[in-house]
Amino acid sequence: MTSLMLGSNLRRTAPHAAAAPRRGVLTLEIVRDEAGFLALQPFWDVLVEKMATRSPFVRWDWMSLWWEECRKEARLAIGVLRDAAGVPQAIAPLMLASEPDSVRKHLVTLAFLAGFGEAHGERLDLIVPAGQEDELTPQLCGVFKLLMPECDNVRLNHLPEESPNRPHLLAALQESFSHAGVLNRQIGRYINLPASWEEYEARHSSKWRNLLRRCRRAFTAEHAGTASHAGERMTVDDTMKEFRVLHAMQWAEGVSSFTTEASWRFHQRLAARWLPQQRAWMPILEADGKLVxxxxxxxxxxxxxxxxSGWERALAKISPGKLVIRWTVDCCIQRGLRVFDMLPSDYEYKRQWCDGERWLLDLEGFNPTSWRSRAFTALRTVRRWLPRRSSSAAALTAE
Structure with a gap:
């Protein structure tokens, strides 16, 4: 375990952080073993609850189950900022690993825990209480300088662009790493949920409304369709087994990372914990006596x-995929939720359902002292340069 003492003179305080508690000297530690990781459990979700960009993907259950089922050769490198009593005030959930099936597979990458590979998280961040980012995040980001000798590059995937930690992360990477900045910016679409399904439906064209209504009538009248949730009419275990089959139908030419053995074990265990707690939901549709x-x-x-999601392809004429989204949106409205987030990727169906957008960033930086890092960035520059040269040559030839 590596530690660094941080005095109050290193703090940067924003106006909104003026009411933050006075902590005195803070200590930055790096947790590298499972015993140290497990010791963080009582504090982890307490801090997550206070985050500005809280998501299920940074919760203890997600991170700890991912570590148990999907870590492969990864090593823990969790930054923890503690007060004088040893109580964690902020956490940087990080790991050292190689990205499988990637051009970076020969690099040792410093990444968010569960930041890539199977069952990776979709909205990841440093765990810092809202309003205290300007004070705590720069000190927590000292972990990147401490870990630089052990990695070839940093890759922080799926950081919410609106995160108050973003400017501090970029500043820390730019201070110590080369080529530091935003590698990718990916859209995530969401629905601003109204007070009723009728109000949501009214946002769409009459053609969209009528098509969905016809599908729903056919589902109910012609197929004895019913809507419920996993654990009501079917057990959670039975629902999960049939759901895996339905999901695989959408991947006729390949294998979804969701159904690989490690990922599936992860989600079976997560669903067993979260479905009874209502942290996870699985709205389902049954037709002709089976899950569709x-x-x-x-x-x-x-x-x-x-x-x-997953749906029965044989019933494509009544669009069970659209109907289960409709049922889920209605459930969210009934339970008073504000947002239905469809997460990253910009498929057409998401554009049709959603009226809001927010962005996820992949940040990167390269260790300037690593020969593997320098070789990788040099080759990447050549690969990016060659297509432009080829296009320019083709244009000159055409002229």
Whole structure:
């Protein structure tokens, strides 16, 4: 365990952080073993509850189960900022790992815990109480300088662009790493939920409304369709088994990372914990006496996060995929949620359902003292340069 003493003279205080508690000297530690990781459990979700960009993907259950099922060769490198009594005040959930099936597979990457690979999180961040980022985050970011000798690069995937930690993370990477900045910016679409389904439906065209209504009538009248939740008419275990089959139907030419063995074990264990707690939801549709559609997602701070879905392809004419989204949106409205987040990727169906957008960033930086890092960035520059040269040559030839 590595530690660094941080005095109060290192703090940067914003006006909104003026009421933050006075802590005195803080200590920055790096937790590297499982015993140290497990010792953080009592404090982890307490701090998550206070975050500005809280999500299910930074909660203890997600992170700890991911570590147990999906870590492969990863090593813990969790930054913890503690007060004089040893109580964690902020956490940087990090790991050292190689990205499998990636051009970076030969690099040792410093990344968010569960930041890539199977069952990776979709909205990840440093765990810092809201309003205290200007005070605590720069000190917590000292972990990047401490860990620089052990990594070839930093890759922080799926950081919410609106995170108050973002400017501090970028500043820390730019201070110690080369080529530091935003690598990718990916859209995530969401629905601003109204007070009723009728109000939501009115936002759409009459063609959209009529098509969905016809599908719903056919589902009910012609197929004896019913809507419920996992654990009501079907057990959670039975629902999960059939859901896996339905989800696989959408991947006829490949294998979804959701159904690989490690990922599936992870989600079976997570669903067993979170479905009874209502942290996870699985609205389902049954027709002709069998499961024909299901949607699996998570609830956090008046928001629902749609994670995966599956539906019976043989019933494509009545659009069970659309009907299960309709049922889920209605459930979210009935329970008073504010946002239905469809998470990243910009499919057409998400544009049709959603009226809001927010962005996720992948941040990166490279260790200037690592020969593997320098070789990688040099080759990447050449690969990016060659297509432009080829295009320019083709244009000159055409002229």
């Amino acid at each position: 559609a299901a949607l699996y997602g998570f609830v956090e701070r008046e928001e629902f996060f749609q994670y995966q």
